[in-house]
Amino acid sequence: MxxxxxxxxxxxxxxxxxxxxxxxxxxxxxxxxxxxxxxxxxxxxxxxxxxxxxxxxxxxxxxxxxxxxxxxxxxxxxxxxxxxxxxxxxxxxxxxxxxxxxxxxxxxxxxxxxxxxxxxxxxxxVTCGGQATIPVVAAVGKAAPVHYAEIVASISSKSAGPGTRANIDEFTETTSEAIVNVGGAAAGKAIIVLNPADPPVIMRDTVLCLVDRLDEAGRAAVEESVAQMVRSVAEYVPGYRLKQSVQFQDEGTDVEALIPEERRTGSYTRVSVFLEVEGAAHYLPSYAGNLDxxxxxxxxxxxxxxxxxxxxxx
Structure with missing residues (x-):
């Protein structure tokens, strides 16, 4: 049918x-x-x-x-x-x-x-940045509650048409809201970067999540959950992939300003995930992974x- x-x-x-x-x-x-x-x-x-x-x-x-x-x-x-x-x-x-x-x-x-x-x-x-990064926020959240998530979507300036440029404010507001409502983070922030490099670079995305302090088993659970989610997205976006392995860094109270007060414990782990999205070039050039x-x-x-x-x- x-x-x-x-x-x-x-x-x-x-x-x-x-x-x-x-x-x-x-x-x-x-x-x-x-x-x-x-x-x-x-x-x-x-x-x-x-x-x-x-x-x-x-x-x-x-x-x-x-x-x-x-x-x-x-x-x-x-x-x-x-x-x-x-x-x-x-x-x-x-x-x-x-x-x-x-x-x-x-x-x-x-x-x-x-x-x-x-x-x-x-x-x-949502937005291109939301489609690329919110799955990862949700994947981290399956292994450990996400107190704060921040995403940075870097796209080629040449792939940003007049519609994208006219909607920059809506992009950040919509993506930030969806990080919470769909991704499951307690608080979220979104940033978009238009990269003027020539030749154009493909879409790159950074996802930063703050969770409670992770032990070795907790880190392994996050890595596996992220890997499974990346495979799920790649089923319909073949150019979606991890740029490098998931990174972990323990943090203390210096990051608490980002975390809702009721979730503060004083001991956290920063989870960093680096992605790239290469387009399939059905009509758009392959560097326009954000549109793809x-x-x-x-x-x-x-x-x-x-x-x-x-x-x-x-």
């Missing part, structure tokens, strides 16, 4: 997602590709591969005859645009997958909490929604 889908947003993320659906998906069928610039490269590519298009935004989508059969709509625009689009689409009962930081619906990170939100009408994919992980995660979510619906109707 397949479901027809539409993508709103004909920029880099939307176009890459379109090609992933066409090349990789067994459960999704591209029905409509939506933009607002008639001359965009994404719309031209969609027409060349036989996908119906409109340059009239969400209103154009709703007016198309194909719209009636669309079950799932991806929004790869911006936070403000998604709020507008979601309001326009709400009467039609379509399932929305939001690749912007708008966060109207629940945050979803596939290996962490996807099955909890299979009935949500609008799910949010978003489209790959969104594809994973849509396919799970469709297969869950199929199982429920049997």
């Amino acid at each position: 397949t479901a027809k889908v539409a993508i709103i947003g004909s920029g880099n993320i939307g176009t890459d997602l379109m090609f992933k659906i066409k090349r990789l998906s067994q459960h999704l069928e591209m029905a409509v590709f939506v933009g607002i610039d008639p001359a965009s490269d994404g719309l031209a590519r969609a027409r060349r591969i036989g996908v119906a298009t409109t340059a009239d935004g969400v209103e154009g989508l709703i007016a198309m005859p194909e719209f009636q059969d669309v079950e799932v709509i991806f929004d790869a625009t911006s936070a403000g645009a998604h709020r507008y689009n979601a309001e326009k689409l709400e009467p039609y009962g379509k399932r929305l997958i939001d690749l912007t930081p708008a966060a109207i619906g629940p945050f979803v990170v596939p290996p962490v909490n996807l099955d909890e939100h299979l009935d949500a009408p609008d799910v949010n994919m 992980i978003m489209t790959s995660a969104a594809l994973r979510v849509a396919e799970r929604l469709v297969t869950a619906r199929e199982g429920a109707t049997r």
Whole structure:
């Protein structure tokens, strides 16, 4: 069984997602590709591969005859645009997958909490940094409660389009919130770095977690939990990998300002995890792992929604 889908947003993320659906998906069928610039490269590519298009935004989508059969709509625009689009689409009962930081619906990170939100009408994919790092925060949390987590996402400046640049504040706020709500940390912070290096560098992510002081067995449990999570993410993002082994450093009261007062014990271990994400280069260059992980995660979510619906109707 397949479901027809539409993508709103004909920029880099939307176009890459379109090609992933066409090349990789067994459960999704591209029905409509939506933009607002008639001359965009994404719309031209969609027409060349036989996908119906409109340059009239969400209103154009709703007016198309194909719209009636669309079950799932991806929004790869911006936070403000998604709020507008979601309001326009709400009467039609379509399932929305939001690749912007708008966060109207629940945050979803596939290996962490996807099955909890299979009935949500609008799910949010957090951010590229969130998709890369929150699984690791959750993995550390399985072995030891995380009192504080901080992530730093470093991406190539060339992979940051106007949508990303316009949403920097939303990126940090949304990711910080999801570190707590999805990752399970008591407190969280997110930082994004646009790296201007040329040639461009691939996405690098650093995850720092403060937990209670770990003994040898505790450190081994964290290492194994992180390794398992990295394998889970790599199932749908093949370029996702550990850059080096998990690092541990014991800390004292000097880090307590970062930890909620009720969790302070005076004795902690800092867990440091270093990741890199190389893109699959379906449309985007391989250094744009930050965009690739978003489209790959969104594809994973849509396919799970469709297969869950199929199982429920049997």
